Amino acid sequence: xxxxxxxxxxxxxxxxxxxxxxxxxxxxxxxxxxxxxxxxxxxxxxxxxxxxxxxxxxxxxxxxxxxxxxxxxxxxxxxxxxxxxxxxxxxxxxxxxxxxxxxxxxxxxxxxxxxxxxxxxxxxxxxxxxxxxxxxxxxxxxxxxxxxxxxxxxxxxxxxxxxxxxxxxxxxxxxxxxxxxxxxxxxxxxxxxxxxxxxxxxxxxxxxx
Amino acid sequence: xxxxxxxxxxxxxxxxxxxxxxxxxxxxxxxxxxxxxxxxxxxxxxxxxxxxxxxxxxxxxxxxxxxxxxxxxxxxxxxxxxxxxxxxxxxxxxxxxxxxxxxxxxxxxxxxxxxxxxxxxxxxxxxxxxxxxxxxxxxxxxxxxxxxxxxxxxxxxxxxxxxxxxxxxxxxxxxxxxxxxxxxxxxxxxxxxxxxxxxxxxxxxxxxx
Amino acid sequence: xxxxxxxxxxxxxxxxxxxxxxxxxxxxxxxxxxxxxxxxxxxxxxxxxxxxxxxxxxxxxxxxxxxxxxxxxxxxxxxxxxxxxxxxxxxxxxxxxxxxxxxxxxxxxxxxxxxxxxxxxxxxxxxxxxxxxxxxxxxxxxxxxxxxxxxxxxxxxxxxxxxxxxxxxxxxxxxxxxxxxxxxxxxxxxxxxxxxxxxxxxxxxxxxx
Amino acid sequence: xxxxxxxxxxxxxxxxxxxxxxxxxxxxxxxxxxxxxxxxxxxxxxxxxxxxxxxxxxxxxxxxxxxxxxxxxxxxxxxxxxxxxxxxxxxxxxxxxxxxxxxxxxxxxxxxxxxxxxxxxxxxxxxxxxxxxxxxxxxxxxxxxxxxxxxxxxxxxxxxxxxxxxxxxxxxxxxxxxxxxxxxxxxxxxxxxxxxxxxxxxxxxxxxx
DNA sequence: GATGAATGAGGATTCATTCAT
DNA sequence: TATGAATGAATCCTCATTCAT
Numbered sequence: 001x002x003x004x005x006x007x008x009x010x011x012x013x014x015x016x017x018x019x020x021x022x023x024x025x026x027x028x029x030x031x032x033x034x035x036x037x038x039x040x041x042x043x044x045x046x047x048x049x050x051x052x053x054x055x056x057x058x059x060x061x062x063x064x065x066x067x068x069x070x071x072x073x074x075x076x077x078x079x080x081x082x083x084x085x086x087x088x089x090x091x092x093x094x095x096x097x098x099x100x101x102x103x104x105x106x107x108x109x110x111x112x113x114x115x116x117x118x119x120x121x122x123x124x125x126x127x128x129x130x131x132x133x134x135x136x137x138x139x140x141x142x143x144x145x146x147x148x149x150x151x152x153x154x155x156x157x158x159x160x161x162x163x164x165x166x167x168x169x170x171x172x173x174x175x176x177x178x179x180x181x182x183x184x185x186x187x188x189x190x191x192x193x194x195x196x197x198x199x200x201x202x203x204x205x206x207x208x209x
Numbered sequence: 210x211x212x213x214x215x216x217x218x219x220x221x222x223x224x225x226x227x228x229x230x231x232x233x234x235x236x237x238x239x240x241x242x243x244x245x246x247x248x249x250x251x252x253x254x255x256x257x258x259x260x261x262x263x264x265x266x267x268x269x270x271x272x273x274x275x276x277x278x279x280x281x282x283x284x285x286x287x288x289x290x291x292x293x294x295x296x297x298x299x300x301x302x303x304x305x306x307x308x309x310x311x312x313x314x315x316x317x318x319x320x321x322x323x324x325x326x327x328x329x330x331x332x333x334x335x336x337x338x339x340x341x342x343x344x345x346x347x348x349x350x351x352x353x354x355x356x357x358x359x360x361x362x363x364x365x366x367x368x369x370x371x372x373x374x375x376x377x378x379x380x381x382x383x384x385x386x387x388x389x390x391x392x393x394x395x396x397x398x399x400x401x402x403x404x405x406x407x408x409x410x411x412x413x414x415x416x417x418x
Numbered sequence: 419x420x421x422x423x424x425x426x427x428x429x430x431x432x433x434x435x436x437x438x439x440x441x442x443x444x445x446x447x448x449x450x451x452x453x454x455x456x457x458x459x460x461x462x463x464x465x466x467x468x469x470x471x472x473x474x475x476x477x478x479x480x481x482x483x484x485x486x487x488x489x490x491x492x493x494x495x496x497x498x499x500x501x502x503x504x505x506x507x508x509x510x511x512x513x514x515x516x517x518x519x520x521x522x523x524x525x526x527x528x529x530x531x532x533x534x535x536x537x538x539x540x541x542x543x544x545x546x547x548x549x550x551x552x553x554x555x556x557x558x559x560x561x562x563x564x565x566x567x568x569x570x571x572x573x574x575x576x577x578x579x580x581x582x583x584x585x586x587x588x589x590x591x592x593x594x595x596x597x598x599x600x601x602x603x604x605x606x607x608x609x610x611x612x613x614x615x616x617x618x619x620x621x622x623x624x625x626x627x
Numbered sequence: 628x629x630x631x632x633x634x635x636x637x638x639x640x641x642x643x644x645x646x647x648x649x650x651x652x653x654x655x656x657x658x659x660x661x662x663x664x665x666x667x668x669x670x671x672x673x674x675x676x677x678x679x680x681x682x683x684x685x686x687x688x689x690x691x692x693x694x695x696x697x698x699x700x701x702x703x704x705x706x707x708x709x710x711x712x713x714x715x716x717x718x719x720x721x722x723x724x725x726x727x728x729x730x731x732x733x734x735x736x737x738x739x740x741x742x743x744x745x746x747x748x749x750x751x752x753x754x755x756x757x758x759x760x761x762x763x764x765x766x767x768x769x770x771x772x773x774x775x776x777x778x779x780x781x782x783x784x785x786x787x788x789x790x791x792x793x794x795x796x797x798x799x800x801x802x803x804x805x806x807x808x809x810x811x812x813x814x815x816x817x818x819x820x821x822x823x824x825x826x827x828x829x830x831x832x833x834x835x836x
Numbered sequence: 837g838a839t840g841a842a843t844g845a846g847g848a849t850t851c852a853t854t855c856a857t
Numbered sequence: 858t859a860t861g862a863a864t865g866a867a868t869c870c871t872c873a874t875t876c877a878t
Contacts, residue, residue, distance in 0.1 A: 223857085225856090250847060250848080251848065252847075263851080
């Protein structure tokens with residue numbers, strides 16, 4: 001998780017400073033993830049990071065600022081996870097399967113990320129919209145590419161991209177974040193979701209002629 | 210929007226009381242919708258409602274309590290909107306189309322509702338989960354029924370229900386809440402989404418034998 | 419427990435009113451006794467009394483007013499209990515014994531009274547002082563009378579009266595209010611206290627000549 | 628008056644912090660003494676201490692907490708005053724005289740302390756009981772020691788200790804706290820009280836045989 | 837850079853009291 | 858008389874942010 005761009009006058013200049021910054025970011029990620037933005041307090045974060053309260057302002061201008069930095073980090077991390085799981089020469093539907101699989105695994109391993117990004121809707125709407133618009137764009141690109149290869153319908157666009165993203169996100173919510181005893185394996189979830197993408201819900205019964 | 214069940218000792222006993230309660234709920238809906246839970250304050254709400262600060266506590270135990278009441282109200286309202294748009298004897302895919310259409314219209318007309326329910330994830334996680342689990346269950350029932358009629362694949366279940374719900378929610382987010390100039394009409398969005406549900410994304414090209 | 423004098427315009431005029439007044443006083447006695455003046459609230463009292471909040475002000479001008487009425491009632495009750503236990507023709511030390519015995523029994527049976535009177539020190543200092551001054555005066559009279567009879571030292575006065583009163587009050591606190599398993603019987607306490615009054619603490623050893 | 632043990636995370640770490648803490652304790656002592664616990668407010672205290680409202684919470688968790696710290700301080704101070712006035716090799720009755728004398732002087736000089744400890748009965752009953760139980764125990768020890776020396780009756784115990792303590796407390800209330808023009812000198816009060824302890828109230832007249 | 841004390845605006849909540857019905 | 862809704866001043870407490878060391 002690389003730190004997002006921040007005011008250059010806040011960037012650490014020494015190794016010691018870099019360590020403090022990292023401790024703050026880690027502590028903030030945990031706090032925001034566990035308690036949410038409003039319940040978390042700067043002093044909780046600094047206490048958890050093991051640094052003095054005042055040190056916080058050496059690295060961030062405000063509570064919002066560290067939250068934004070975190071959202072940016074995590075938004076990147078989510079995208080990276082998906083991107084690393086796929087390669088352009090995989091068959092289009094296989095790409096979607098891999099993307100969902102990567103996302104489910106990532107969400108399961110970083111539950112707090114999910115929460116932080118979601119809370120951005122209320123704390124920093126800009127980046128929340130930005131996050132999802134970017135992802136939707138990538139999916140749209142993939143669908144277009146699938147159409148170009150002739151393996152997906154042509155004409156797929158933004159609408160389908162948001163639909164696919166919504167599916168993925170809610171499956172992540174249900175089967176990664178809220179996973180519980182007795183739930184199907186992630187692999188099974190991915191398979192079923194991919195089948196839905198492939199063939200839809202309708203039965204195979206030939207249309208009555 | 211009917212008021213959710215609350216402590217009986219807070220229920221108004223007079224007509225005047227009922228009016229005050231309604232004013233508070235309406236004001237809270239606007240405030241929470243516009244500013245969000247944390248930015249809204251009791252005094253903002255009462256000022257907006259035109260009642261004294263103390264009157265709030267005649268009807269609610271806390272800021273959380275009115276939020277919960279509101280979420281419950283709105284969760285019901287959303288479900289009601291979908292339910293009224295469909296009837297069991299419509300063809301299964303037609304039902305999904307109508308449900309999405311109703312949801313998009315509803316979300317567009319009550320943007321604050323969307324926001325309030327979403328914020329429940331952080332303010333009152335219980336009801337947030339409850340809301341989506343309930344809806345998922347209903348969709349699952351519809352899919353099962355579609356399978357029974359032979360018009361949908363058999364074996365559709367919870368996974369597909371969450372997928373459909375996620376699709377609907379994100380399309381609502383994108384095309385109702387975040388609607389902007391130049392976006393496709395809702396009708397077009399619904400049509401494309403329904404086609405996705407019907408046939409999936411794959412091209413019609415027969416499988417290579 | 420008779421109600422103290424109050425603003426005549428608040429005195430109940432009907433039988434129904436008298437009943438309401440009594441319910442309020444009883445509820446207030448319990449509430450003040452259990453929770454103390456500041457924890458108790460008018461609404462707690464009226465709820466306990468089973469009357470409407472507004473009805474309180476039909477009978478009392480304020481929270482202080484009902485407290486004062488109660489202190490007055492109880493102050494009278496305590497004095498009455500002592501007075502009924504003694505008669506002027508009992509031997510003076512016997513009178514003191516009986517007074518203490520009556521007080522211990524009374525305190526044990528009405529623990530809340532003790533607390534209410536004590537709290538008057540902070541809520542209504544006037545009546546608190548008045549209460550103890552009155553009692554001290556009575557004790558002083560008894561001691562003077564004991565001196566006149568020749569069975570007590572002559573010259574006993576206010577100082578001794580306060581000393582005796584303090585002794586009684588603290589024995590009541592310890593052995594009636596804070597009574598616990600394994601404490602001596604009240605009778606034993608009374609006997610020892612009376613012996614202290616009779617002979618003091620010094621040993622009987624004759625003064626070395 | 629030394630500060631009682633408190634949460635270590637609230638203990639001042641710098642000299643400046645120690646000064647602020649002291650100012651707060653002093654201001655609180657005055658406020659609680661003059662107005663009582665419930666009339667005093669945090670903002671009154673901080674205003675009086677000349678520090679910002681928020682600074683209060685740097686050192687105490689709540690209004691109750693500072694009250695408790697104060698009671699503890701003062702309870703110690705009272706005991707110290709008595710202890711310093713006596714020495715084990717004084718004659719037992721002389722010890723009692725000195726203890727009462729010290730208490731009267733102390734109460735007269737620190738009227739607010741009396742009030743604060745008394746109010747603890749309602750604000751922090753635990754420490755109130757603790758205070759008097761501890762003192763009673765010390766008196767009981769002195770009486771036992773007096774018995775061992777043969778100058779007091781043997782068999783004196785807890786009952787007599789509470790009796791003596793009650794006398795002292797009420798004499799303090801009457802002649803130190805509520806002192807008024809024309810009252811006897813403290814010395815005279817002490818002498819009379821000591822005579823009561825020495826010989827009791829009965830006349831010297833030999834029992835009629 | 838690090839520390840932790842100081843600040844004070846802001847907000848939730850309580851409750852005695854008034855008043856219309 | 859009884860009722861219970863309405864009022865709003867008062868108070869505790871939180872916490873982001875500043876600042877002196």
